[in-house]
Amino acid sequence: MNAPFDQLSAWLKEHKITEVECVVSDLTGIARGKIAPTNKFLHERGMRLPESVLLQTVTGDFVDDDIYYDLLDPADIDMVCRPDSAAVYVVPWAIEPTAVVIHDTFDKQGNPIELSPRNVLKKVLKLYTDKGWQPIVAPEMEFYLTQRCEDPDLPLQAPLGRSGRAESGRQSFSIDAANEFDPLFEDVYDWCEAQGLDLDTLIHEDGPAQMEINFRHGDALDLADQITVFKRTMREAALKHNVTATFMAKPVGDEPGSAMHLHQSVIDIATGKPIFVDDNGQMSELFLHHIGGLQKYIPKVLPMFAPNVNSFRRFLPDTSAPVNVEWGEENRTVGLRVPTSSPEAMRVENRLPGADANPYLAIAASLLCGYLGMVEKINPSAPVQGRAYERRNLRLPITIEDALAHMEDCPTIEQYLGSKFVRGYVAVKRAEHENFKRVISSWEREFLLLSV
Incomplete structure (x- = not known):
């Protein structure tokens, strides 16, 4: 970890980066994470995020409790997020010199988090x-x-x-x-x-x-x-x-x-x-x-x-x-x-x-x-x-x-x-679909309102 992180540190200093967006991808593909001053990012060498962000739906809701607590620690513990020095990008539209750094996710024992989309791809590779x-x-x-x-x-x-x-x-x-x-x-x-x-x-x-x-x-x-x-x-x-x-x-x-x-x-x-x-x-x-x-x-x-x-x-x-x-x-x-x-x-x-x-x-x-x-x-x-x-x-x-x-x-x-990924992914998508079914569409109002 030291050599790649040292390279990342040198890159951030060379580009005079003052803020770092530390991100992971959730199941939808939404970037979840934290924005940190560069000095704090270099000191902490990553971040921690709740595991639960990986079971969050596109609407920001979560899966049913029985699935949630079966797949995640009931204490809603953090996962360890480590920066990948090969996945660093400037943010050209930012007002301050900013970089986004994509992170990988691990549990406290250093095992890759099964629900992480990036880890799923790494597993297949x-x-x-x-x-x-x-x-x-x-x-x-x-x-x-x-x-x-x-x-x-x-x-x-x-x-x-x-x-x-x-x-x-x-x-x-x-x-x-x-x-x-x-x-x-x-x-x-x-x-x-x-x-x-x-x-x-x-x-x-x-x-x-x-x-x-x-x-x-x-x-x-x-x-x-x-x-x-x-x-x-x-x-x-x-x-x-x-x-x-x-x-x-x-x-x-x-x-x-x-x-x-x-x-x-x-x-x-x-x-x-x-x-x-x-x-x-x-x-x-x-x-x-x-x-x-x-x-x-x-x-x-x-x-x-x-x-x-x-x-x-x-x-x-x-x-x-x-x-x-x-x-x-x-x-x-x-x-x-x-x-x-x-x-x-x-x-x-x-x-x-x-x-x-x-x-x-x-x-x-x-x-x-x-x-x-x-x-x-x-x-x-x-x-x-x-x-x-x-x-x-x-x-x-x-x-x-x-x-x-x-x-x-x-x-x-x-x-x-992995069983955890399949169960978690299906549960998130079912929760999103249940949310969708609660919405009455304009088609229903147009053709059913006065006709049935």
């Missing part, structure tokens, strides 16, 4: 390391820019661009439509460069003011950290320009949802060569087994890709999201697309995760499914030629309740992710 493999991922983040609105009962509206007009019609891949928000994205790219975020391309997606930013491929844990920082950066840049950036899976009715597509491949650590191709440059058996594992186990981990009731609105018919775990080459109607590439870049794109998913958990779940396919030697179905939207034989759960039932009833997922 160790499975690969133990086999001599290293997964490589490349995320694609979709999101909407909208007008700012204080009333949650009102539908979101497309923002005004530089022309003073809101978009109309579909503007997929339009350069001019993306350039409507040039000042905002200039700040985004400047801030991301200052933070060392490895962004690649900016694309205008199908919906009005719906954008996509791609990340360059790299280490899975590093990119999960980067996505966490990027989402906050994007929101801050939007606020500066008097609009809102949202990563909800389905923020606008009758418009496409927002995904977090995950490209994933694996290299052999000893040789540095990809294991998804054989000596002839064709798909290897390990690659096909990887796809087979994704097909078999994605239905069991779907809540880690689609964590909210809103997530499943993205899977409604005619929404352009593939509600299947079919696979095919250069086919965007399947859940598992194999893009055209050189043999060295052979990969599968998991198109099911939503932009609202916790990046640590979505990447962990996707990689775990592929890993299980490789170690269990699961053969995939035949690749799909043509349109796959209407195929039913590999259809997924289409409600959050059904998806949670699939997750908690899978012994294999519990074995690899």
Whole structure:
């Protein structure tokens, strides 16, 4: 710990940082933690937080007492949070020189906290390391820019661009439509460069003011950290320009949802060569087994890709999201697309995760499914030629309740992710759904108020 912490200390002093935001990710992906003066942070070498923040719902509530006290110490004890010197980022929009430092969480005996999303991803990555493999991922983040609105009962509206007009019609891949928000994205790219975020391309997606930013491929844990920082950066840049950036899976009715597509491949650590191709440059058996594992186990981990009731609105018919775990080459109607590439870049794109998913958990779940396919030697179905939207034989759960039932009833997922994590995650998502069901929607008032 001393050498990495000494490097972190030197970095903070070099950048004249006066405040440190010490954060951990909760199950939703919300940054929880403390803000400390740099001197205090260096003296304490981390922080302590109540374990209970990892069983907090998106509304700030907690799970039922019987689950809460079964998974956590009844005394609501603290967990030990230690800074990761490889996960340090400046905060370019802060008034004072500020850095955010992502922490890992441990109990008093030094054991990783099972409920921590970052620890879950580390657990999955160790499975690969133990086999001599290293997964490589490349995320694609979709999101909407909208007008700012204080009333949650009102539908979101497309923002005004530089022309003073809101978009109309579909503007997929339009350069001019993306350039409507040039000042905002200039700040985004400047801030991301200052933070060392490895962004690649900016694309205008199908919906009005719906954008996509791609990340360059790299280490899975590093990119999960980067996505966490990027989402906050994007929101801050939007606020500066008097609009809102949202990563909800389905923020606008009758418009496409927002995904977090995950490209994933694996290299052999000893040789540095990809294991998804054989000596002839064709798909290897390990690659096909990887796809087979994704097909078999994605239905069991779907809540880690689609964590909210809103997530499943993205899977409604005619929404352009593939509600299947079919696979095919250069086919965007399947859940598992194999893009055209050189043999060295052979990969599968998991198109099911939503932009609202916790990046640590979505990447962990996707990689775990592929890993299980490789170690269990699961053969995939035949690749799909043509349109796959209407195929039913590999259809997924289409409600959050059904998806949670699939997750908690899978012994294999519990074995690899841990009983405490699975039980805690399912309990948090059920508590959120119970909260949602208490809200009377505008649809009910419009069609039932005077008709039933």
